[in-house]
Amino acid sequence: MERVVGTVARGLRGPIINKGDDIAQIVVDTVLNASTIEGFNIADQDVVTVTESVVARAQGNYASIDAIATDVSAKFGDDTVGIIFPILSRNRFAICLRGIAKGIKKAVLMLSYPSDEVGNHLVSLDDLDEKGVNPWTDTLTEDEFRQHFGENVHPFTGVDYIAYYKSLIEEYGVEVEVIFSNNPKSILNYTKSVLTCDIHSRHRTVRNLQAAGAEKVFTLADILNTPVNGSGFNEDFGLLGSNKSTEDSVKLFPRDCQPVVDGIQAAIKAATGKTVEVMIYGDGAFKDPVGQIWELADPVVSPAYTVGLEGTPNEIKLKYLADNDFADLRGDALQVAIKQYINNKDADLTGHMAAQGTTPRRLTDLIGSLSDLTSGSGDKGTPMIYIQGYFDNYTK
Secondary structure, eight states: OOOOOOOEEEEEOOOOOOTTOOHHHHHHHHHHHHHHHHTOOOOTTOEEEEEHHHHHHHHTOEEEHHHHHHHHHHHHTTOEEEEEOOOOOIIIIIHHHHHHHHTOSEEEEEEOSSBOTTSOBSSOHHHHHHHTOOTTTOOEEHHHHHHHHOOOOOTTTOOOHHHHHHHHHHTTTOEEEEEEOSOGGGGGGTOSEEEEOOSTTHHHHHHHHHHTTOSEEEEGGGTTSSOSTTOOOOTTTTTTTOEEEETTEEEOOOOSOHHHHHHHHHHHHHHHSOOOEEEEEOOOOOBOTTTOOBSOOSSOSOSEEOGGGOSOOOOOOHHHHHHTTTTTOOHHHHHHHHHHHHHTOOSOOTTOGGGTTSOOSOHHHHHHHHHHHHHOSSSOOOOEEEEESTTOOTTO
């Protein structure tokens, strides 16, 4: 019988993961159990993905705001600290900010505008046009910002992040001044000690600040990149990729992930004889066209994956072939011609017209988006995704 289904992604329900659990064995058991109960076969090149959250939970990779404060204090001492370019998120940054505030004496909080790095808006572009404000050249004080734009709450969360972040800092008796700028050098008019909180642009920000005369510059990746009094840590990403656990603690991005994915792959191979690919995923790196939020608050989509997930897709555009190379064919003849073309395609289609319009992203980023959207971030209870047929094509 002709196959009529291509890629299938299944969210797999597993147990609630706690510190000390063998996450690799739990994933393997969940996959094998789901295969038996749901009646699907495990095949070579199927993909198993696991959300970073349950890996970090199993590792117990948590830290308190006291640990954050201790590390920040050790790096900045009694300096006035410029806290620049944080994202606007109660889940991702607010608890980190509490820890930062607890470890300093005075702060200057510099927010990017009209939006943060991942698309959370303080004001709209239309508002800027109406007021004649240029976000690339104009640095605004809090009073100036309020005079132009008034009180602004986030359309989805209902939070006024300017007031909220300011209150979190003042909660610890820390004097804070709020300014608005997209130029990292603006902060140097207030202090030469800077904690830059941007995620994907942080290396450029550090480079520009140091060239402009900053004396101390650290990123969130430098905070808790080693343990503090037995806390969790991440040697590569520090606080980047962390999110709220409790009101005074965060769960950090998982560490030592490669042995986890390799172990899952080996165990499933031993049990089934099939070689599946495995990756750990965080945010999926897609953008909401309405809210304008770019879903990539994690430093990377995947901190670890098996070797078969290296690279980018090597696909052709079926509609291009149908409209161009084989425009005179119909029905079975068209199908045969396209299948023959696929079977004989080059190993690298970079620059080929027949590949135009295919998604130019890495496999791990594409599969991370599929997984993130499948598992969701709420109460679905499916932190593992089983994907079949992802590497199939029209000829299979």
